[in-house]
Amino acid sequence: xxxxLLGMGTVGGGVYDAIAExxxxxSVTRILDCRTLPGLExxxxxxxxxxxDDPSIDVVVETMGGDEPAFSFVxxxxxxxxxxxxxxxxxxxxxxxxxxxxAVQNGVQLRYTAAAGGGIPxxxxxxxxxxxxxxxxxRGIINGTTNYILDGMHTRSGDFDAMLAEAQRLGYAERDxxxxxxxxxxxxxxxxxxxxxxxxxxPAASIPAAGIxxxxxxxxxxxxxxxxxxxxxxxATRCENGVCAHVEPAFVKADSTAAAIHGCGNMVTLxxxxxxxxxLIGQGAGRAPTGVAVVQDILDIAQGLPQAPVVCAEAAVxxxxxxxxxYVRKGDGQYISDPVSVAQMHKEGADFFAQIVE
Amino acid sequence: xxxxLLGMGTVGGGVYDAIAExxxxxSVTRILDCRTLPGLExxxxxxxxxxxDDPSIDVVVETMGGDEPAFSFVxxxxxxxxxxxxxxxxxxxxxxxxxxxxAVQNGVQLRYTAAAGGGIPxxxxxxxxxxxxxxxxxRGIINGTTNYILDGMHTRSGDFDAMLAEAQRLGYAERDxxxxxxxxxxxxxxxxxxxxxxxxxxPAASIPAAGIxxxxxxxxxxxxxxxxxxxxxxxATRCENGVCAHVEPAFVKADSTAAAIHGCGNMVTLxxxxxxxxxLIGQGAGRAPTGVAVVQDILDIAQGLPQAPVVCAEAAVxxxxxxxxxYVRKGDGQYISDPVSVAQMHKEGADFFAQIVE
Numbered sequence: 042x043x044x045x046l047l048g049m050g051t052v053g054g055g056v057y058d059a060i061a062e063x064x065x066x067x068s069v070t071r072i073l074d075c076r077t078l079p080g081l082e083x084x085x086x087x088x089x090x091x092x093x094d095d096p097s098i099d100v101v102v103e104t105m106g107g108d109e110p111a112f113s114f115v116x117x118x119x120x121x122x123x124x125x126x127x128x129x130x131x132x133x134x135x136x137x138x139x140x141x142x143x144a145v146q147n148g149v150q151l152r153y154t155a156a157a158g159g160g161i162p163x164x165x166x167x168x169x170x171x172x173x174x175x176x177x178x179x180r181g182i183i184n185g186t187t188n189y190i191l192d193g194m195h196t197r198s199g200d201f202d203a204m205l206a207e208a209q210r211l212g213y214a215e216r217d218x219x220x221x222x223x224x225x226x227x228x229x230x231x232x233x234x235x236x237x238x239x240x241x242x243x244p245a246a247s248i249p250a251a252g253i254x255x256x257x258x259x260x261x262x263x264x265x266x267x268x269x270x271x272x273x274x275x276x277a278t279r280c281e282n283g284v285c286a287h288v289e290p291a292f293v294k295a296d297s298t299a300a301a302i303h304g305c306g307n308m309v310t311l312x313x314x315x316x317x318x319x320x321l322i323g324q325g326a327g328r329a330p331t332g333v334a335v336v337q338d339i340l341d342i343a344q345g346l347p348q349a350p351v352v353c354a355e356a357a358v359x360x361x362x363x364x365x366x367x368y369v370r371k372g373d374g375q376y377i378s379d380p381v382s383v384a385q386m387h388k389e390g391a392d393f394f395a396q397i398v399e
Numbered sequence: 400x401x402x403x404l405l406g407m408g409t410v411g412g413g414v415y416d417a418i419a420e421x422x423x424x425x426s427v428t429r430i431l432d433c434r435t436l437p438g439l440e441x442x443x444x445x446x447x448x449x450x451x452d453d454p455s456i457d458v459v460v461e462t463m464g465g466d467e468p469a470f471s472f473v474x475x476x477x478x479x480x481x482x483x484x485x486x487x488x489x490x491x492x493x494x495x496x497x498x499x500x501x502a503v504q505n506g507v508q509l510r511y512t513a514a515a516g517g518g519i520p521x522x523x524x525x526x527x528x529x530x531x532x533x534x535x536x537x538r539g540i541i542n543g544t545t546n547y548i549l550d551g552m553h554t555r556s557g558d559f560d561a562m563l564a565e566a567q568r569l570g571y572a573e574r575d576x577x578x579x580x581x582x583x584x585x586x587x588x589x590x591x592x593x594x595x596x597x598x599x600x601x602p603a604a605s606i607p608a609a610g611i612x613x614x615x616x617x618x619x620x621x622x623x624x625x626x627x628x629x630x631x632x633x634x635a636t637r638c639e640n641g642v643c644a645h646v647e648p649a650f651v652k653a654d655s656t657a658a659a660i661h662g663c664g665n666m667v668t669l670x671x672x673x674x675x676x677x678x679l680i681g682q683g684a685g686r687a688p689t690g691v692a693v694v695q696d697i698l699d700i701a702q703g704l705p706q707a708p709v710v711c712a713e714a715a716v717x718x719x720x721x722x723x724x725x726y727v728r729k730g731d732g733q734y735i736s737d738p739v740s741v742a743q744m745h746k747e748g749a750d751f752f753a754q755i756v757e
Contacts, residue, residue: 059531059673160677161677172695172698173421174691297659300659301658301659303654315413315687315688315690316687317681317688318682319680319682321677322656323675323677324674330673330674330675333531333671333673337530340530345703
């Protein structure tokens, strides 16, 4: 199976390495990148049309990231009858329906396991579980950067700025970390996961999302005095009129699995009506793990594994149906609230808040 | 796809329910059981030959447990060109090579995801990971009964006898709990997992296995004073001359994932050279979860998912290559040992011992 690879960055490099090393019947025959690629000059092109027009390329693998030109390239590839595998969560969450519809219309597959959970075969196992079960809810820790910061604040008593700077120095956070610390990255991954779990398109912007930009040491101390640990969690549940979903800091119990996720780790849990809870923990990012997740998607296409149809009708997303107690800091005050709805808490404008997980 | 179901006990009942409820292109057309099955008289037979001779039956699902007659039935089914799915860990660990060879010779599939990890798609994900990675090691908590007992001794200060009696009352342990508390069940599941992970047949009896039959409250207190939690763990690693594997109580760190496994939960971890660590946590037993795991195997056969070849050459199992410090109780003495090999510790005859996990 011949692959046209779009983007030779971290993930693309991991894909290239895994295939070059293992063979496994796959071959990267063309790489789109605007940089020169020493040693790979013969594969490199700066013109996407070269890949699109090459009838020997069966699968286009998009690891460029971002919206455009990724969207135009992926759409053109699907319309040209090429399978697409991508790790691009922004692309999938923004164009979920258009891309899935194009794949169906052209009789090709669109796979994106690495777009939520990185190296964890989360979306794959979610789809597999659905073959003979109903998914009742999903939840987890799906952003490694914020987990690194929060874990450091607990275990090494760092403050937010110091932990963020350390994450940036180690390459776990980008220089502009807004998408991570404001929970936009987790919001997108939650949207993709919920769309697959509940057979309805959940737009990312419809999910209330609060991050950890304003967390202070005093919040962590309050949390620890409750015998708890702070994590940035996503939640999505099937509810009467659609899907309830939200992303927010949470004070989890110290003996819970979420509290045992350290460093950049990710954790995702599905609850099936028959299966009960199934949790996966692993590397949510990184060159080799994410590269492997992309290659696994390609192998599924090569083996002719069927894909369940994806439902593109937009879900009603409600944030009023779920209520929690919250830890709230406003000005100098810190307190535990009475139960309030997610919608109300996210509107209220506290300096920092976190769900108290029952 | 038509199914002949051998045994309508807990797991068989879960398989029957899941298929009856969801359809999914499967149909149980014959059930072998020596009991009368009210409402299912038309499907029931007491004679296996009826199933073997029925050309409309594509898959034989064995959920009887035990060695004979399960082995003879499964072998005959494979030789008759029928696919086999089983949840029977004793069967698979005892006849690993004979059954796999019969499957290959007759061009049919043999799947047994539920035999290790119950509802957790552990063996499935292990095989999937191997498609483009090398498995360096596997480990985990793979016996729910002993985890229930150990968790209860920590969180509710119960003693061993009380916790075992409670587990038996709730149906989490059999009246003769020897296979669980003497770690034979975990030993078999470790053997199956290691055989798949490392491409060599690992006989269960070659794996040193120590259980928790003799654990006392004073062991738990010692463990807690070290800031740790006791779990029954299995370990298997590729080593120079074969496979290192062992099953033993372990004092794990309180903030580790293993410490967060409560009640009957199971946890399994693989370490891939590329993927790093991937951990799965879920229900290691139970009617519905285990039933779903069996049905997923049937669906994989129905969808024509290819199976990687299994290597049947026997592995050299070494227990000398791995050394740990151990907590040891002998007579009235309790102490932490210097590093000793697994082989030596398991031979030494302490009243109770547990690995100190680094």
